[in-house]
Amino acid sequence: MAGGISKILYQAYMKWHPIPLPPADAFKDQVVLVTGGTSGLGLATAVHFVNFGASEVIITSRDSSRAKTALATIKRETSGRSNGRVRVMDLDMSRYSSVVSFAREVKKIRQGRGGLDCVILNAGVAGVDFKLADEGWEQNIQVNALSTALLALFLLPWLKAERVHRSAPAHLAVVSSSQHLEPDIRAWKEWAAASGGVLRHFNRPENWPGPDGMYAATKLMAHYAVDELAETALGPDGRPEVIVNTMCPGIVNSDLPRYFAEKGVGFAVGTAIFMGLVSKSPSNGARTYLAACLTEESEHGKFIRFYGSEAEYQKQADGVRTSEAGRKMRVQVLSEMRADFAAKAPDASGLLGS
Numbered sequence: 280m281a282g283g284i285s286k287i288l289y290q291a292y293m294k295w296h297p298i299p300l301p302p303a304d305a306f307k308d309q310v311v312l313v314t315g316g317t318s319g320l321g322l323a324t325a326v327h328f329v330n331f332g333a334s335e336v337i338i339t340s341r342d343s344s345r346a347k348t349a350l351a352t353i354k355r356e357t358s359g360r361s362n363g364r365v366r367v368m369d370l371d372m373s374r375y376s377s378v379v380s381f382a383r384e385v386k387k388i389r390q391g392r393g394g395l396d397c398v399i400l401n402a403g404v405a406g407v408d409f410k411l412a413d414e415g416w417e418q419n420i421q422v423n424a425l426s427t428a429l430l431a432l433f434l435l436p437w438l439k440a441e442r443v444h445r446s447a448p449a450h451l452a453v454v455s456s457s458q459h460l461e462p463d464i465r466a467w468k469e470w471a472a473a474s475g476g477v478l479r480h481f482n483r484p485e486n487w488p489g490p491d492g493m494y495a496a497t498k499l500m501a502h503y504a505v506d507e508l509a510e511t512a513l514g515p516d517g518r519p520e521v522i523v524n525t526m527c528p529g530i531v532n533s534d535l536p537r538y539f540a541e542k543g544v545g546f547a548v549g550t551a552i553f554m555g556l557v558s559k560s561p562s563n564g565a566r567t568y569l570a571a572c573l574t575e576e577s578e579h580g581k582f583i584r585f586y587g588s589e590a591e592y593q594k595q596a597d598g599v600r601t602s603e604a605g606r607k608m609r610v611q612v613l614s615e616m617r618a619d620f621a622a623k624a625p626d627a628s629g630l631l632g633s
C-alpha cells in the first residue's frame with residue numbers, strides 16, 4: 280500500500296520535473312513514424328519530432344476529421360514548421376487487413392533508402408467494458424496486443440534489411456505500460472489449460488478482469504511479442520540491426536480514459552480528479568518516447584521509463600518476463616498469436632517463424 284502511494288506521488292513529482300529534452304538537432308533530417316497520432320502522446324510526439332528537426336513525420340489515423348484536427352494542432356504547436364513535413368496514413372488496428380495494407384504502404388515510401396529512422400508503435404486503447412473488435416477479439420487484446428505485434432512483425436524484418444543503407448541502426452519502440460508487470464501468470468497457465476489458450480480465456484465476457492486487469496494483460500502480451508522481436512533483431516555478430524525497446528511514459532493526461540464516461544459520471548469525475556492531480560501533459564510524457572528513439576545499442580531490449588530503479592524493474596520483470604515461467608508463457612502467448620495471424624492474416628505467414 281505504502282509502495283503504491285509513493286509510486287503515485289512520484290508520478291505527481293514527474294509532472295513538475297520532466298526529463299530533459301534532447302538536443303535541438305536530435306532528429307534532424309530523420310523520417311519517423313508514430314501510430315495513433317490523433318491525440319495524446321502520439322500527437323505530442325509528432326509535434327516534438329517536427330520541432331526537433333525531423334524531415335518527415337508520419338502519423339496514423341482512422342478518422343479523417345480527427346486527422347484534420349491533429350494536423351491543425353501540429354501546425355499551431357510548431358509555428359507552421361510542420362508544413363510539408365507531416366504525412367497522415369490510414370490505420371485501423373481493429374482489422375488485420377488495415378495493418379497489412381498500412382505496413383505495405385509504409386515500406387513503399389522508404390524502400391531501399393534506409394527505411395525509417397524511428398518507428399513508435401503507440402496506438403492503444405483502454406476499454407472499460409468487454410467489447411469485441413472486428414476480428415472477434417476483445418478490443419484491448421486486438422489493438423494493444425495482436426495488431427501491435429503484427430505490425431511490429433511486418434516492420435522489423437524490413438527495417439533490418441534496410442540496415443545496409445544506414446550508418447546506424449533504426450529504432451523500433453513499442454509503447455507499453457508498467458502495468459504489464461501486474462498479471463499473475465501462474466493463473467494464466469491454469470486458464471490456458473482450461474480455455475485452450477490465454478487469449479481465448481480473456482476473450483470470454485465472463486472472464487473480464489476489469490479495465491485495469493485487461494489493459495495490463497494486453498500490455499504483457501505485447502511485451503512477449505517484442506521480447507521475441509528483440510532477439511530476431513540481432514545480426515550475425517550479435518549486435519542489434521534495429522534497436523528495439525518498450526517504454527512507459529508514466530501517467531499522462533490524454534484521451535486514454537475516454538471510455539470511462541460510459542461507466543457513469545462518478546467514475547468519470549473520479550478519473551478526472553485523479554488525473555488532474557498526478558498526471559503529466561502529453562508533451563511531457565512524450566519526452567520518454569524521444570528518449571526511446573535515442574537509445575544506444577547497449578540498451579537494446581530495455582524497458583525505458585524514468586521512474587523506479589532498473590534493479591527494482593528487473594526484480595518485478597522476472598515474475599512475468601525473464602523467469603522460466605515467464606519465458607514459457609511467452610512461448611504460449613506467441614504460439615496463440617501466430618495461429619491467429621496464420622488464419623486471418625496469411626500475408627504475414629512468412630514472417631512468423633515457428
Ligand SMILES: NC(=O)c1ccc[n+]([C@@H]2O[C@H](COP(=O)([O-])OP(=O)(O)OC[C@H]3O[C@@H](n4cnc5c(N)ncnc54)[C@H](OP(=O)(O)O)[C@@H]3O)[C@@H](O)[C@H]2O)c1
Nearest residue numbers: 315316317318319320371372373402403530531533534535
Ligand atoms: N495515458 C497514460 O497514462 C499512458 C500510460 C502508459 C502507457 N500509455 C500508452 O500510450 C499509448 C497512447 O495512449 P494515449 O494515452 O496517448 O491515449 P489516447 O489519447 O487515447 O491516444 C490513443 C491513440 O491511439 C489511437 N487508436 C486507438 N485505437 C485505435 C485503433 N483501433 N486503430 C488505430 N489507432 C487507434 C487513437 O486514435 P483515435 O483518435 O482514432 O481514437 C489515438 O490516436 C497507448 O498505447 C497507451 O496504452 C498511456
